Amino acid sequence: MKTFLIILPAIIFIFSCGNKNTENKKEENNSASENKSTQPMNMEEKEMKEMAAKQKNEKPKESPYKNAKIDIQIFKNDTVKQETKLTGFGYNILIYDALYVHQPHIPAINGNRGFKTKEQATKAAEFVIYKIRNNIMPPSLSVEELDSLGTLK
Helix, strand or coil: CHHHHHHHHHHHHHHHHHHHHHHHHHHHHHHHHHHHHHCCCCHHHHHHHHHHHHHHHCCCCCCCCCCCCEEEEEEEHHHCCCCCCCCCEEEEEEECCEEEEEECCCCCCCCCCCECCHHHHHHHHHHHHHHHHCCCCCCCCCHHHHHHHCCCC
16 A cells, blocks of 8 residues: 555656656747748748749640651560560650660560560550650550550450
8 A cells, every 4th residue: 555655646747747848849849830930941942932833833844745756666576686585576666766665575564575466565655655745754654554555465
């Protein structure tokens, strides 16, 4: 019983001191945030706010490749000397006759296998061209997009 009378006030004292510290910290944090908002901004913060305001007012930029000459080359992976294990079909996308994308395998899936048919490779390449022309960068393909194109069958 005597130990209970000694331990109980000690526990109450410990918990009461802990709550005061957290209340003091909350008050300090609130006053610090108030001081920060009243302090003048440095140059970096001003520039960031100005850039954000400009971006809100600007229209999306038009793609530089909207009217560009874009070609597709479909190739069989057996003819590519890089990897002999790679089979199926791949594609190249050329912008103004310069290589822009070289895709020997199906993107977004595990492993390195090519498209089963030329038509599947062509559909995927045409969709990448659509993304390039509409300024959707990077023009990567997801598994869902490939499935909706029917290139994963």
